[in-house]
Amino acid sequence: MALDGYPSASNFLADLGMEAEVTTETSARVRIPVTAEVVGADGGVRAGVLATLVDVVGGSAALRAVLPDWMATADLTVQTVRPAAGPLVEARADVVRRGRTTLVVEASVVDVPGGNGPMAGDPADPADPVVAWATMTFAVLPSRTGLPMRDVSTALPVRWSLAGAGLAGPVAESLGVVVDDGPAGRVSLPVHRYLHNSFGAVQGGVMALVAEVAALETLGAARGEPMVATGLQVAYLALGRIGPIVSRTRVLDPGTAGVGGSVVVEMVDRGADDRVTTVVNVAAAPLVPAAVGAGR
Amino acid sequence: MSDLSGGGAVDHRHVVAEYIRLERREVPPPPGVEGPSAIAGRAPVDAHLRNAAGGLRTGALLTGIDSLGGLLCGLAVQPEWIVTTSMMVTVAHLAHTGPLGLLGRIVRRGRTSVVASLDVVDEGRDRGPVASATVTCAVLDPGDMRLHFDRPLVIPMGPPAADPLGPEEFFAIAPGTGPVTRLDLVDRLRNPWGILHGGAVAVLADVAACRAVDATRGRPRPPVAAADTVLHYLRPARVGPVEARCTVLGGGSGRTLVRVAVHDVGADQRLVALGSVVVADIRPPAAVDKSRLIRLT
Numbered sequence: 361m362a363l364d365g366y367p368s369a370s371n372f373l374a375d376l377g378m379e380a381e382v383t384t385e386t387s388a389r390v391r392i393p394v395t396a397e398v399v400g401a402d403g404g405v406r407a408g409v410l411a412t413l414v415d416v417v418g419g420s421a422a423l424r425a426v427l428p429d430w431m432a433t434a435d436l437t438v439q440t441v442r443p444a445a446g447p448l449v450e451a452r453a454d455v456v457r458r459g460r461t462t463l464v465v466e467a468s469v470v471d472v473p474g475g476n477g478p479m480a481g482d483p484a485d486p487a488d489p490v491v492a493w494a495t496m497t498f499a500v501l502p503s504r505t506g507l508p509m510r511d512v513s514t515a516l517p518v519r520w521s522l523a524g525a526g527l528a529g530p531v532a533e534s535l536g537v538v539v540d541d542g543p544a545g546r547v548s549l550p551v552h553r554y555l556h557n558s559f560g561a562v563q564g565g566v567m568a569l570v571a572e573v574a575a576l577e578t579l580g581a582a583r584g585e586p587m588v589a590t591g592l593q594v595a596y597l598a599l600g601r602i603g604p605i606v607s608r609t610r611v612l613d614p615g616t617a618g619v620g621g622s623v624v625v626e627m628v629d630r631g632a633d634d635r636v637t638t639v640v641n642v643a644a645a646p647l648v649p650a651a652v653g654a655g656r
Numbered sequence: 657m658s659d660l661s662g663g664g665a666v667d668h669r670h671v672v673a674e675y676i677r678l679e680r681r682e683v684p685p686p687p688g689v690e691g692p693s694a695i696a697g698r699a700p701v702d703a704h705l706r707n708a709a710g711g712l713r714t715g716a717l718l719t720g721i722d723s724l725g726g727l728l729c730g731l732a733v734q735p736e737w738i739v740t741t742s743m744m745v746t747v748a749h750l751a752h753t754g755p756l757g758l759l760g761r762i763v764r765r766g767r768t769s770v771v772a773s774l775d776v777v778d779e780g781r782d783r784g785p786v787a788s789a790t791v792t793c794a795v796l797d798p799g800d801m802r803l804h805f806d807r808p809l810v811i812p813m814g815p816p817a818a819d820p821l822g823p824e825e826f827f828a829i830a831p832g833t834g835p836v837t838r839l840d841l842v843d844r845l846r847n848p849w850g851i852l853h854g855g856a857v858a859v860l861a862d863v864a865a866c867r868a869v870d871a872t873r874g875r876p877r878p879p880v881a882a883a884d885t886v887l888h889y890l891r892p893a894r895v896g897p898v899e900a901r902c903t904v905l906g907g908g909s910g911r912t913l914v915r916v917a918v919h920d921v922g923a924d925q926r927l928v929a930l931g932s933v934v935v936a937d938i939r940p941p942a943a944v945d946k947s948r949l950i951r952l953t
Contacts, residue, residue, distance in 0.1 A: 434769070435792060437744060437886045439932055441906035441913050456930055457890040461768040461794060462741060464888050466930060490905055493915055493932055495888055497742055497792070499769065590911075591884055591934070593744040595771060595790045597764045612785045613748035618909075619939075622746050622884075624788050636763065639773060641746040641788055643884060643934075645909060 372535065372554050372566065373416065374524030376409070379479050380420055382518040386455035388420035389484055391472065394446025397527040397534065400588050402647055404443020407589035408572040409531060410469055410492050411438050412565025413451045418465040418496040421453040426463060427512060431498040433564045434462065436594045438469075443588075444491040448472040451494070452484055460500070467494040479519060532573050535566060545578030545609025545623065551602060551631075561599035562637075567627050568594050571640035574607035575623035579644050582614045583621070590620065591643035600638070602631030612641075620645035671844050672853045673723040675826055676705065676716050679813035680727060692732040692762040697724040698779075698813060701754030704820045708879035708938040711752035715823060715862030717787060718745055718885060719855030720758060721774055725791030726854070728760045729770040730803070737803055738770060738793035740854045740889055745789040747883040750936065753780025760791075768795050803848065827859045834871045835903070837864035838921075841896025851892035857918055857929050858887060864900035865914040865933035872904055872912075879938040883911075887931035895922030910937035 368374070376398070380390040390413055392398070392405075400406040415433055422431060453467035470488035527534040535555060540546045549555075549562070549570050557563040572589045579587045608626040615621030620643060627638040673680070676699050683694040699712070699720050707713045722740055729738045757777045764771040769792060776787040824831070828840040837860065839845075845856045862882040869880055903915040911934055918929035 435742060435744065435790070437932070439884075439886075439913050439934065442908070456888075456927065459794075464742075464890060464930070493905055493913060495886060495930065495932070497888065499766075591746075593746060593790065593884075593886065595744065595763075595773075595792070597771060612746065612788055620909075620911075622748050622788075624746075639763065639790060641744065641790075643746060645911075 369522070369524055370554065371524070371556065372563065373412070374522035375527050375534070376412070377523065377526065378416065379521040380416070380519065381479050382420050382423070382516060384516060385424045386421060387453060388417050389450055389452045390417040390420060391448045391450035391479065394444060394449055395527070397529060398531050401586040402443045402588045404445055404491070405449050406531065406569065406572060407438055407440060407592050408565065408569025410440070410444065411436060411568035411592055411594065412563065413449070414438055414467050414469065414494040414496065415563070415565045417451040417453040417467055418498065421455055421465055422463050422498050424512065425455050425458045426498070426500055428503045430501045430503060431463060432501060432559065433596050434497040434499045435596065436494065436496045436564060436568065437592065438492055438494045439591045440492040442489070442491050444469065444471050446471065449491065450488070463498045463500060465496045465498065467496070469494060531569065535569065537570055537573055539573070539577055542577040543581035545574040545607060545625065547574045547577065547607045549603065549605040551600060551605060559599055561601045562605060564594070564596055567600065567638040568592050568640055570605065571607060571625035571627060571638070572642055574609050574625050575642035576644060578609050578611060579614065579621050579623060582611065583646070586647055587620070587644040588647060589642055589644050593641040595639045596637070597639065598635055598637045600627065600629045602629055604630050605637065606630050618646060672719060672855045674814050676719055677702065677814045677816070678720050678723055680724060680809065680811040682731060682808035682810070684808050692765065693808065694759065694761045695724055695728040697758035699756050699758070700813070701752050701756065702816065702820065704822050707750060707881040709750040709881055711750045712754065712756060713823060713862060714747060714882040714885060715859030717747070717776065718743065718858035718862070721745060721776070721789045721791060722854040722858060724758050724760050725772045725774055725789070726793060728762065728772050729791065729793035731805070731809065732762050732765060732770055733795050735802060737796050737798040739796055739849070740791060741769070741794045742792045742889065743789065743854070743858070743887045745787055745885045747787045748785045749778070750881050750883060750938070752778045752786060755779050756786060757783065769793065770795060801848070823859055824863060827856050829860060829863055833867055835868040835901065837867055837900045839896070839898045841893060841898055849892070851894050852898060854889055857889065858885065860898065860900045860918065861885065861887060861916045861931060861933055864902050865916055865935050868902035868904055868914055869912045869935040880935050881938055882933045883936045884934040885931065887929055889929050891926060891928045893920040893923070893928040895920055897921050898928070910939065
């Protein structure tokens, strides 16, 4: 992190218990403990929480490549291959391209089955099982003087951790997500500092998580069975600053018995003239072991 | 069929899109309304382009999405032009009657990038949803190469070819099995900038991912088809041959996730595209429960 004071100890990211290592100029890893508050119906970490993890690790990997400029996430994808059961889940990211206006990052997400100690004494093990794969595009923003930048250490690796109080309940409830109409996939989210990113708007991973909630509500109601998100394709169009953020949901495919479905969710900032801030395509599968991808 | 010889007056703006017979029609905003045009497209599901489920192969579908989305973004920034930088596609159904209808609109116009959202429906199945896509393009200064279009742009659907090439043959994809699949960068696959067309990369990713999954299976092997796809176009492929190198990451319940890295072998093995493909097992068709169909308007 290079913005002075961000994220604070009272930020959502801190309550996930993040621990991070910027390993090289263009790579990083970030891990969180797998707790009851962050898992979905299959016992694995929710795709929206993985999106949050991936967004942070991508930004951490990209930071030194982009300085003295700054960046904003333009798109993010997460595809899962099996439930992330922990006890730790870790995202490992590498910058694959630094262009003039964009930067692309790839991340693999692994279960760390034996992980329970500090990251410093626990180097990345390539044998850790992959649970998801992710990509991100960051838009490069020209440096400006308004951002309270902190000096970035050139001595690597750099490690940091965020020790918040922990989530008070299931992650969606802790964020303040309200399900207004489950079958219609309509949920809402008030905007408050707890959810802020470095721009003072709703964090990108949170947007993905809220869209996941909306998609699973509508698919679950249509099918009469619990569903698990297996893929998120997220396009960030504008910042969600004012709120409330509300979802507009359209089912692409409800799926059939034993086969998943897919949903398009638009996240709208009601306080900003219903501006569409984010579009999320959600693929989901019924509760079966090791599911992946959308139903056909 | 377009001229495939590489000689003569080949219009590189359209060769790949014409292979899938993509009709393109600009939809200007209503009189008095400010804003960029939308775009409509239409593509048949020709027999030589059908997948194992009977629908349009996802590589061909992505070629249409890339061509239409790129054209839409390009028209929005004229006289500048664009290059596609990423494509995210969710495929709802792999079995189609056809023709497929495509509708695209600009959802963000920034200083250096443009984002388009596209929906694909099956006109032969009561306009049921087929796919939803986001295409992101970077704005380019075209320099001396100004592209001219008569507006509003209309490019009609071409006639069916008498003896069409299959996609592997048209896209010069070498026969083979296993995790690495190679494409020969022939001239007809280059876009107006002289680099490999994004649609060709998508077809290569489709073929390569399916071959990679197929190679992990015992016999009898179930038929498979590419579905949800993410592609990041990182750098231009100019030299060739171009290789898609796949890593099967895992999955279950008839879905397998494959990482696809595309390299320009002749340009020092440069990584030119990176993405993922969900490869789906094709199951025998079940009776359609029409009460579950949702109309996409």
